[in-house]
Amino acid sequence: MDRIRILGGQPLKGRIAISGAKNAALPLMTAALASDEPLVLENLPRLTDVRTLARLLSELGVETALEELPRAGDGSGGDRLTLNAANITSTTASYELVSKMRASFWVLGPLVARFGEAKVSLPGGCAIGARPVDLYIKGLEKMGCEIELDEGYVIARAPKGGLQGAVIRSPLVSVGATHTLMMAAALAKGVTTLENAAREPEVADLAECLNAMGAKIEGAGTSSIRIEGVERLHGATHKVLPDRIETGSYAMAAAMTGGEVTLTGTRPDTIEAALTVMRAAGVEALVKDDEITVRRNGSRLQAVDVVTQVYPGFPTDLQAQFMTLMTCAEGEAEITETIFENRFMHVQELARFGANISLHGDKAIVHGVKKLKGAPVMASDLRASAALVIAGLAAEGETIINRVYHLDRGFERIEDKLGRCGARIERLK
Ligand SMILES: CC(=O)N[C@H]1[C@@H](OP(=O)(O)OP(=O)(O)OC[C@H]2O[C@@H](n3ccc(=O)[nH]c3=O)[C@H](O)[C@@H]2O)O[C@H](CO)[C@@H](O)[C@@H]1O
Numbered sequence: 001m002d003r004i005r006i007l008g009g010q011p012l013k014g015r016i017a018i019s020g021a022k023n024a025a026l027p028l029m030t031a032a033l034a035s036d037e038p039l040v041l042e043n044l045p046r047l048t049d050v051r052t053l054a055r056l057l058s059e060l061g062v063e064t065a066l067e068e069l070p071r072a073g074d075g076s077g078g079d080r081l082t083l084n085a086a087n088i089t090s091t092t093a094s095y096e097l098v099s100k101m102r103a104s105f106w107v108l109g110p111l112v113a114r115f116g117e118a119k120v121s122l123p124g125g126c127a128i129g130a131r132p133v134d135l136y137i138k139g140l141e142k143m144g145c146e147i148e149l150d151e152g153y154v155i156a157r158a159p160k161g162g163l164q165g166a167v168i169r170s171p172l173v174s175v176g177a178t179h180t181l182m183m184a185a186a187l188a189k190g191v192t193t194l195e196n197a198a199r200e201p202e203v204a205d206l207a208e209c210l211n212a213m214g215a216k217i218e219g220a221g222t223s224s225i226r227i228e229g230v231e232r233l234h235g236a237t238h239k240v241l242p243d244r245i246e247t248g249s250y251a252m253a254a255a256m257t258g259g260e261v262t263l264t265g266t267r268p269d270t271i272e273a274a275l276t277v278m279r280a281a282g283v284e285a286l287v288k289d290d291e292i293t294v295r296r297n298g299s300r301l302q303a304v305d306v307v308t309q310v311y312p313g314f315p316t317d318l319q320a321q322f323m324t325l326m327t328c329a330e331g332e333a334e335i336t337e338t339i340f341e342n343r344f345m346h347v348q349e350l351a352r353f354g355a356n357i358s359l360h361g362d363k364a365i366v367h368g369v370k371k372l373k374g375a376p377v378m379a380s381d382l383r384a385s386a387a388l389v390i391a392g393l394a395a396e397g398e399t400i401i402n403r404v405y406h407l408d409r410g411f412e413r414i415e416d417k418l419g420r421c422g423a424r425i426e427r428l429k
């Protein structure tokens with residue numbers, strides 16, 4: 001099994017080209033199921049999650065053509081994927097692939113809307129909490145679906161005449177339920193409104209793509225989305241949004257190592273909450289168009305408290321990376337995780353570097369230490385893995401990260417991108 005070896009202590013210096021967002025690419029890929037014409041996605045990141053979902057879609061009969069395009073000299077660019085769901089052969093999404101990742105479950109919405117039925121395994125994804133799917137089910141039921149749970153599968157049947165528009169008010173904000181219900185509503189009869197919808201930029205990106213396919217969606221990116229159902233969707237070409245979590249992760253790596261890195265081809269407006277917190281901790285972050293230059297020279301970071309929130313708040317997907325940053329800050333930082341009840345798996349691994357963190361329910365108290373020392377560690381989930389890489393880059397000596405397959409789910413060519421900035425990082429086969 002692959003491992004990553006890092007020799008730490010080198011400040012990062014250089015430029016990192018940001019890839020397309022995993023969490024935008026995946027729902028966009030499922031949207032191909034809503035049309036019988038090709039959907040072309042550009043700026044696609046090269047990730048195992050993308051390949052896993054492409055496999056699942058081809059199992060359903062979607063023709064998939066992935067063009068792995070060469071990256072430019074500065075590392076920028078992405079792949080192109082053409083998905084043609086004209087001849088679907090199955091509406092059953094198997095346990096084997098859906099259990100690997102959360103986003104595969106989202107095929108439920110477009111499948112039931114276009115074909116009137118879908119059988120989809122309960123999802124997997126990072127082990128960061130219970131992650132139920134009740135909001136998806138209640139939403140689809142409001143649109144007239146009959147839902148049955150059988151042997152680990154959700155079986156959804158649309159009423160005769162198709163899904164019906166409805167007013168769906170969610171008791172809590174869910175990104176995946178918003179994606180799924182928006183895709184279902186795009187092909188329903190009449191108007192659907194999603195109240196207390198997720199405002200994440202990836203939701204707006206999906207809506208932009210669906211609208212390019214002929215959907216009538218207004219308000220995506222706000223907490224109230226209005227969808228006027230249409231008879232059918234046509235083909236389109238769409239460029240995947242830049243990855244705000246990758247952006248934030250490299251920004252924190254630069255800050256942690258005391259270097260200076262310019263992140264290029266990103267969307268600074270989607271990462272404001274994290275930049276604000278980093279600035280409060282003493283990091284310089286200069287924004288110019290689609291670039292962010294992150295710098296910390298000499299001075300020690302200051303402890304800052306953080307509470308994870310739905311967008312536009314501080315993202316839970318950057319909580320682990322920010323915790324690493326706080327391990328060497330001056331003072332005591334309180335980090336509160338409000339989105340997932342079990343997203344502190346990295347705490348015990350950070351302790352191996354000499355970090356001093358105590359856990360109190362949904363809060364982690366990070367007592368800053370002067371420096372970290374390299375150690376063998378185990379990645380527990382995707383963003384936790386990034387946190388360990390950041391720790392390894394700053395720590396004295398050698399770090400070996402085991403179970404890096406988590407990292408490959410969500411970070412394109414991480415060794416290459418960091419290596420270009422002077423990091424001593426390699427993959428051990
Ligand atoms: C592939 C992808 O884009 N994953 C992201 C997505 O996950 P995902 O879409 O799974 O996350 P949600 O926004 O749905 O989850 C938020 C909270 O709602 C709860 N919940 C959700 C659905 C439901 O039916 N019932 C319920 O109780 C979840 O357990 C969690 O506590 O948004 C999360 C929150 O920003 C991110 O951390 C993930 O990286």
Ligand SMILES: C=C(OP(=O)(O)O)C(=O)O
Nearest residue numbers: 101102125126317382383
């Ligand atoms: C939690 C994540 O992914 P997933 O929802 O696929 O588990 C993530 O991207 O950080």
